[in-house]
Amino acid sequence: MAHLRYSALDLVQKRERIEVRTPSEKISDYFGELAFGPKQMKAALSPEVYAKVDAAIVNREKIDPETASAVAAAVRVWAMDKGVTHFTHWFQPLTGATAEKHDAFFDPINEIENLKGSELVQQEPDASSFPNGGIRSTFEARGYTAWDPSSPIFIYGSTLCIPTVFVAFTGEALDYKAPLLKALDAVDKAATKVCRLFDRNISKVNAFLGWEQEYFVVDKALYEARPDLVMGGRTVFGHNPARGQQLDDHYFGAIPGRVYDFMRDFEIEAHRLGIPLRTRHNEVAPAQYEAAPMFAAVNVATDQNQLLKDLMNRVADKHKLKVLFHEKPFAELNGSGKHNNWSLVTDSGINLFQPTSSARENLLFLIFLVTTVKAVHEHADLLRASIASAGNDFRLGAHEAPPAIISVFLGSTLTKVLDELEKNGNVKIEKGDNLYMKLGIDQIPEIILDNTDRNRTSAFAFTGNKFEFRAVGSDANVSNPMTVLNLIVADQLRDFYRKVNKLIDGGQDRRLAAVDVLRDYIKTSKKIRFEGDGYSEDWVKEAKKRGLSNVKDTPYALDFYKDEKVIKVFERHKVLGRIELEARHEIMLENYIMKVQIESRVMGDLAHNHIIPTAIAYQNKLIQNANGLKDLGIDSSEIIKTIEEISKHISNLRKLVHEMIEARKKANKIEDSRKRAIAYCDDIKHKYFEPIRYAADKLELFVDDEDWPLVKYRELLFIR
Incomplete structure (x- = not known):
């Protein structure tokens, strides 16, 4: 019987490219057509209702029942015109995936299609089977989903x-x-209060x-041939x-042909949903790629x-392909991250991380x-915990x-500015070829427009007008690190506001008070x-000398969530x-426990049921060959050495498993749970995963290619 590997390879050779058709030559013709965004709401709602919804989104307020009913009626008509029959509350439980329970528009009692305002605003899914960490018992399963009007409703x-x-x-x-x-509400309130110390025109951040x-x-066939x-x-x-x-x-x-077709296809569907994808390219590792959108409000971007x-x-x-979002699907090749480019922008259009020619800005x-x-200095350990996962542990520091060490890169220009400000508030940097932008007070040196290359x-x-949180894993829900980042910045802004006001109350000029606090922060x-x-x-x-944490494993990193400061x-x-x-x-x-456990069990299955039997069968072939050579009086010592080497790796693999x-x-x-997670980390993953892999991979080198049961790296990575 042929190996599944060869059946899969045969399927790949027969693949044909799928034609991808765009709804229109211009993306602008169909962008957002499946999202009930501001454009659709304006067209479907009365001006009064739209104003209420818009105000509720801007101010993060609840929508009254009357307005909810009007929105529900309008969105149902809009959706049914596009062939939609059901609705769902789309939410993000702590599984890492999204969840949904579909209900029909059809009301069998009144025999009409309907969507009530109360159904739009709230539903009651069973909460017992979602992770809750002991918050809810199985017999206390009630959970509620509540509409978030700040993120557009969409058709899927x-x-x-x-x-x-x-x-x-x-x-x-x-x-x-x-x-x-x-x-997000916390960082808005804290940032707005700080901004209004210097610019009364700002009312939201x-x-x-x-x-x-x-x-x-x-x-896909090669993927399915790899358990x-x-x-x-x-x-x-x-x-x-x-x-x-x-x-x-x-x-x-x-970009390879089939992958290019796949990219075009998902981009079209993404654009129809209002996801502003703009960039696609090959990444460093073979078979690795990247997609990136335009910036959006954090909540919308995470959704x-x-x-x-x-x-x-x-x-x-x-397209008969499979996407791998795991942070490290292939050993010795680059893993995958999800770089989070984050910024704060005022309602007056000021990017608070963008130097300008304005002294106030x-x-x-x-x-x-x-x-x-x-904020990062004060809560570096919490940031590390926010990106902790079994998959990301394979990638960080590789x-x-x-690395698992959290640090901040500013570039030589800004480093020089902050160093000068720390040492002497009125020392100015020598003018070079860069553009100067004066702040308007002697206690702050002139800031040079930053043109520093980003540190990968x-x-x-810091990358010119934003911060890039590069350590987030590719499979992560970015809500978690974004919650932490916005929270810690909100907390530090609150501290800044309190300290500056204390100095102002003591009679100090607000600009000079701000500088004094900043110098202490620096x-x-x-x-x-x-x-x-x-x-x-x-x-x-160097990080160890500085007292910075370098926590490489998730069970230990998660301890930071229980710190009283956090x-x-x-x-x-x-x-x-x-x-x-x-x-x-x-x-x-x-x-973490379940993911390491699954990998451990897969290792045992592959070793016992795939690799060891294959290696023994090949070893028997060599034994027959050696005996045949011996009968012919031909030296078989080299074959015997190979047999012994294979036997050694089989024995070691069996013992380790x-x-x-x-x-x-x-x-x-x-x-x-914590002790069990640490046991899985230290006593299983670190102690056995690499030695078991070493023995199995050595056997792959010895066994005849035609006999090896698992799809090989060269096939997974280079055959499309």
Whole structure:
């Protein structure tokens, strides 16, 4: 019987490209046609109702029942005109995926199609089977989804999807969206108060996000012939091919035909949904790619990223491809991240991270720049916890991504400015070829328009008019790190406002008071700033000297969520309470345990049922060959050496897998989730994964290529 591997390879050779047709030659003709955004609302609602909805979105207020009923009626008509039959509350539970329960518009009692305002605003899905960390018992399963009007309603397939938060009956958040909305509200309020110290025309500050989504694409048949990819999204075995990414020829190269068709197809569907995708290109590793949109409000951008990931999977299936979002699907190749480009913009159009020719705006720029650095310094460990996952642990610090050490890169220009300000507030930088922009007060040096190249080895880098949080994993829901980032900046801005006002009350000029506080922030947060190579071992040593944390494994990183300092900052801004944080800590530990457990079990299955039998069968062939040579009086010593080598790796593989299984049984008996997660990390993953892989990959080198059962790296990465 032929191996599944060869059946899969045969299928790949027969693949044909699928024709992709665009609705129109111009994207602008169909962009957002499946989203009930401002344009559609204006057309469907009366001016009075639209004004109420718009005000509710801007001010993050509840929509009254009468307005909700008007919106429900309008959106139902709009959706039914496009062939929609059902609606759902689309939410983001703590599984990492999205969730939905479809209900028909059809009302069998009155025999009409209907969508009530109450159905638009709230539903009651069963909450018992979603992760809740002990907040809700199975017999107390009630949970509520509530409409988030700040994120556009959209049509997906034949279903009207209403973005919602998901909370327990007692009010605790059971999702990623609810705390994100609260954190965005906190940073808006704190940032607006600071801005209004210097510009009374500012009444609101919005956080914006532009994510860059990296991913791998492989043929679907090859994917399905790899149980490890199917079960865990990562290849637990596989020897590197002769050619990997060492030539750098894939990066920004010509996009392969089938992948190009897939990209065009999902981009068309994304544009119809109002997702502003603009960039596509090959990434560094073979079979790795990236998609990126224009910036959007953080809440909308996070929803769009979750939607796009699902959309990409569906479109890939049509093209007989499979998208891999795991942070490290292939050993020894670059993994995938999701760079989060974050900025703050006022309702008057000022990007608070953009230096300008205005003295007032440059003072705000300096305030928000330094305050953000200070926030990262104060809560670096929380930022690390926000990106912790079993998948991201394989990527962080692997000389392809930022290390587990959180640091801030500003570039030589801004570093010089802050250093001068720290030492002497009225010292000015010598004029060079750069453009000067005066702040208008002697105590601040002139700021040079920053043209520094961004540091790809930094976890958190300033890139000219925004910060780029580069350490986020490709499979992550960006709501989590974005909640933390906006929360800690809100908290630091609150501290800044309090200290500046104290100095103002003492009679000091507000601009000079701001500078005094900034100088203190610069001095006390200096250790978090690093301009060098974040991949280097020298930085690891230097970071240790500075007292910066370097927590490489998720179970330990998650401990930061239980720190009293962290709990207080969440409670201070009413983003999450102690019970909610403890629940999330428990959920994330359980998620880590399950993912490592799945990989461990897949390893055991592949070793026992695929690799060892294949290696023994090939070994028997060699034994027959050696005996035949011996009968002919021909030297068979080299073959015997190969047989012995194979036997050694088989024995070692069998022994290690047995020990790993016993370690897993022992870990499973541990009741405390944290201790069990640490056991899975230290006693299973770190102790056995690499040695088991080494033995299996060595056998791949020895066994005849025609006999090897698993699809090889060269096939997964280069055959499309």
